[in-house]
Amino acid sequence: MTKKTYALMAAGLATLLFAAPANAASDEILIGGALSLTGIQAPLDTPGFNGAQVAVKALNDAGGLLGKKVKFVNIDGKSDPVTVGNVAVELIDKGAELMVAPCDFDFGGPASREAQSAGLVGISTCASDPLYSSWSLGDKQFTLSMWNTTMGATAADYALKERGWKTAYVVTDQFIAYTKSLSKYFVEHFKAIGGEIILEDTYTNGDNDFSAQLSRLQALGKKPDVIFISSYGTDIAVMIRALREVGYDAPVLGGDSYDDPAIHEALGKKLGNDVYFVTHTWMGPEAHPDMPKFIQLYKDMYGEAPDTSFVATGWDTIMLMAEAVKMAGTTDGAAVAKALEEGEFKLLTGDLSYKDADGGHAPDKAAVLVELKGGTPSFLGWRRPETIPNP
Template sequence: MMKQRVLGLLTTGLLGAGLFGSAHAEEPPINIGFAIAQSGRMAVTDADAYRFAQMWIKQQNEKGGLLGRQIVYETADNKTDLGEAVKAGQKVLASDPDLVLVSCDYDFGAPSAVQVQKAGKISAFMCAADPKAGVLGVGPLSFTGGTAAQLGGAVIADWAIKEKGLKTAFVLEDVAGEAQKSACAGFKWMYEKDGGKIVGSEQFRFDDASISAQVSEISKKIASDGVQTVMLCSHLGAGGAVRQIRSAGIDLPLLGPALFDGVAWTSAVPGLTNFFIPTQVVIEGDPRPEAQAMTDAFVAEYGEKPASMWSYPIYAWLQLWAKAVETAGTTDPQKVVDVMNSFKDEPTALGPRTFTPQLHIQTSEPMQITEFTDGRQKFVEEWKIEDAIPNSVLYRVGG
């Protein structure tokens, strides 16, 4: 377990110089625990989100902290292991934190978050896209900084029909993960609601060496049913699948969820073009000044750009948590949560955020449509769906 206590933070410059000389010197610091992946495959996702959270802490301390108190933090590695995630939660709880941030992924963050809920503390998944990351899957003191995968699927479906006129689709669903399935659920709901027709569907896994049978079926449906677009419900690990589709001469517009955000994977598909996805933030030139300022600050702090949009959400969530703490005048968990549950289209650096006592994930925020052209990801336009996503879609249940 790596601990960043007061002395450690002083050596890295994260505590303001006025900590011990202020009028609040007798006040204990506000403590944030991180029960996240610093090793194993989830470390790739958690690493930049962790750096964004550290950057927020530094900036907040430079402004005087919260309630006149500086913020300190400590970190426990869940090692991308479910058993270790339980231990990580218990380890950071030993220091009596005011808040615990857990892994982006619901599966690896939940074991820690459950421990935090049992202790009566607030937890937040740094970027989980599963609606269970919060009230339903953990409890009323748990949140996620992320956006429901269903929203991304619905946004790209709505945009594809209303802006591009793509009214006949083939759906290729990656069944290797829940987020991919959720993105597909949102897409199918909105696409058919908007009058689109899904004329074919196949399943695969992102790590399949070959999807030749599925690609053949897409080609058949193009010829027989006039398929105009293919929705690929997967993530950036599916570069091989995208390459096989394009290699088969299928040059239709491809659609995907936000799980494809970032350009590191596009080397698997040289010259990738005509592929559209929604995202929370555009790393290469976001038109919103506050969002772009986040990227610029990250680059100034760490010397490189974030790998994907999944790094950003915890920064916006921490802005809201800080506002709730200041409004409540305390870090008392229930009082802070009561304030957060009242937030309706509350502004953040990434746009408006809403919480309710029943739902602690974003399901209606505007998203940024981006296009991959010659392997580069570029902003197209902002898009917001008009309809609320029904619970049957959010939780993927019948009815």
């Protein structure tokens, strides 16, 4: 290496070092992100990250926020709660005024806790466990997603009220709070509206083996009307595959972790049938009149159409923050949190309003139902359960 290259590298390093404090300059609003671009969380966070980038560009093209340019800096949280927390601290040190937290309580919680202790508003793009509340994280923390109370109740309503499936077999992955509580609220609501659970079983994420659970189901001697599987990542495909292979062809129901094209492809034409899931939105004009506009902006930026509704959670999180900051007229944590509590927001992922901090910042939100047919998802419509279980 020549002296010149060393000099160039040194110059580059210097720019990096001196650029850091400049983020906090008064003509910019820095939004920090701790989304996980690698690891098990990546299938849900990467689309959110892409959507957030599109939103930031759209905001700046429209003149920015409070007359300032919006800057979004995301540091990979690596699907590791400790890293997520450290990344959040680093971003706050750099002058972040708002925090985008990863999905789900286990991974996103640390970012929100750091935001809370710095007095900033933090919003998770798609955490749906009711633990993601002001009760456990603090009065300035929110999640864009519906809670699992809504997700579980929507699935139960669809099964029993719309389709008349009366008996359910439930498998719960013991992976994280999300997978556990989704089953809990499904079971609670399904029983409350008159359904019967014939068997509940557990699975350990990463096992890649479903044989013992299958034997227990076979030993029961009766077939369920519907199978509810709450799991995460490709393990969902492992279980559906194992069930279908030995002749359990009852419809399969699940939550937003099914909204990943990799799972649909892994099931393919043969096994990807009669699978239904509750998720945030649908990437088509049927879901929201503004959706085509968002999809066009997304295409302009990435050259291809989005393949999961999680991209909309990233867009919505940034737009929700922008809306609340506009209402508050400042990025001050307490004022933005108050605006979020009081406002009603029309988003791509549905209309949203929050309860106050005493109410846990419980989101009031509708859900989308999607059906998988021949390995291809299709939109069934928006649903809002009449009653939901208590968190």
